[in-house]
Amino acid sequence: xxxxxxxxxxxxxxxxxxxxxxxxxxxxxxxxxxxxxxSFGQIYPTLAQLxxxxxxxxxxxxxxxxxxxxxxxxxxxxxxxxxxxPVHSAPPxxxxxxxxxxxxxxxxxxxxxxxxxxGSQAVRQLGEFDAIRREIQAEEPRDDHPFFLxxxxxxxxxxxxxxxxxxxxLRVLDRIESNS
Amino acid sequence: xxxxxxxxxxxxxxxxxxxxxxxxxxxxxxxxxxxxxxSFGQIYPTLAQLxxxxxxxxxxxxxxxxxxxxxxxxxxxxxxxxxxxPVHSAPPxxxxxxxxxxxxxxxxxxxxxxxxxxGSQAVRQLGEFDAIRREIQAEEPRDDHPFFLxxxxxxxxxxxxxxxxxxxxLRVLDRIESNS
DNA sequence: TGACTCATGTAAGGCGTTACATGATTTT
DNA sequence: AAAATCATGTAACGCCTTACATGAGTCA
Numbered sequence: 237x238x239x240x241x242x243x244x245x246x247x248x249x250x251x252x253x254x255x256x257x258x259x260x261x262x263x264x265x266x267x268x269x270x271x272x273x274x275s276f277g278q279i280y281p282t283l284a285q286l287x288x289x290x291x292x293x294x295x296x297x298x299x300x301x302x303x304x305x306x307x308x309x310x311x312x313x314x315x316x317x318x319x320x321x322p323v324h325s326a327p328p329x330x331x332x333x334x335x336x337x338x339x340x341x342x343x344x345x346x347x348x349x350x351x352x353x354x355g356s357q358a359v360r361q362l363g364e365f366d367a368i369r370r371e372i373q374a375e376e377p378r379d380d381h382p383f384f385l386x387x388x389x390x391x392x393x394x395x396x397x398x399x400x401x402x403x404x405x406l407r408v409l410d411r412i413e414s415n416s
Numbered sequence: 417x418x419x420x421x422x423x424x425x426x427x428x429x430x431x432x433x434x435x436x437x438x439x440x441x442x443x444x445x446x447x448x449x450x451x452x453x454x455s456f457g458q459i460y461p462t463l464a465q466l467x468x469x470x471x472x473x474x475x476x477x478x479x480x481x482x483x484x485x486x487x488x489x490x491x492x493x494x495x496x497x498x499x500x501x502p503v504h505s506a507p508p509x510x511x512x513x514x515x516x517x518x519x520x521x522x523x524x525x526x527x528x529x530x531x532x533x534x535g536s537q538a539v540r541q542l543g544e545f546d547a548i549r550r551e552i553q554a555e556e557p558r559d560d561h562p563f564f565l566x567x568x569x570x571x572x573x574x575x576x577x578x579x580x581x582x583x584x585x586l587r588v589l590d591r592i593e594s595n596s
Numbered sequence: 597t598g599a600c601t602c603a604t605g606t607a608a609g610g611c612g613t614t615a616c617a618t619g620a621t622t623t624t
Numbered sequence: 625a626a627a628a629t630c631a632t633g634t635a636a637c638g639c640c641t642t643a644c645a646t647g648a649g650t651c652a
Contacts, residue, residue, distance in 0.1 A: 239639090244514060248514070248518040256602085257603075257604065258602060259603095271508050271517075272508060272513070273507035275642080276642095277606085277607090283604095302649095327612090328451050329453065330451040330505075331421060334448070335424075335503065336563060336570075337563060347566075353503070379520050386516050393580060394581075401574075419610095438632075439631095457634085463632095483632090
């Protein structure tokens, strides 16, 4: 029920810059990585479909088996339509919170490990966001950049919220331990 | 690759209180709803499997076709094991951020709608968390409650972070609009 | 030359939702 | 008596990841 949004990610990336399927996957992993993911098994069939629909154009480059995909005018129009459609989010599945909810069965030690893992992940992410932000600001300015930075900011806010939650929660765990 | 965690949710819920498959689904929707979800198509087969493995016991109640599932001692042990296993989180897929990233193609108006939707969703969630919190605190105290509250707190932190991010981002959009 | 990266694709399988089918019990 | 809710299940299908298969170019 994730409602097939691979085309949005692919067309979107190609609207920024033409590239190969392989490069597409790298771009999605490295740039959208903190809020989106695609695998080869999705990208290549999608690219073939988009090409058949005339939304992207494939151009051979030098060696065969090496190609670049460029978004067409119709592709841009289609992207705009798809971007305007309502967001259909997947049902939530947070393994950390699931385990913490049943923390009485897991035990305080396990809960503490869970929280510490979540905390260090948030710290690591903050570092990555900082790197992305500086990378964007090092480039020559583009109209896209403010929007890119909006998504980085979302990640930063989420990561910082996680960090304060973790610290609070660790203190709560201390109290649980001393009470029992 | 979500690695089959339905059994954890089901055993966990039954470790709190024995109930029917139908009630199980309601409990998961109403109590774990903000961080977990299961559908009937998952719950019933899982329940059958757990029963075959001797991790839960099915007891007919009055009318046939009405039954309750109780977790067994082996089930409790298995739950503890499963809870201790490392969290394997699904690849991220945030439709709002995907759209916002390509905001230049979507347009500032569309971005603003996206943000406003995210903001009002966060406000609604904060209300729900408040209700859950009060519901928990209205019950007679249980050892589980502190852990339940930890997950509620996670939701509150996340929702508040979203709200401030939305407000900041709307102001950024204003500047983008006046600059172009 | 051997290892690594770039590059394109396919096939199998897992996980999960939605829709369907059916019937009992409770409420209005 | 009708409608809503409680209750249990199955079947079909969709989406996505993983693993496999293959080959060209690059670098040590």
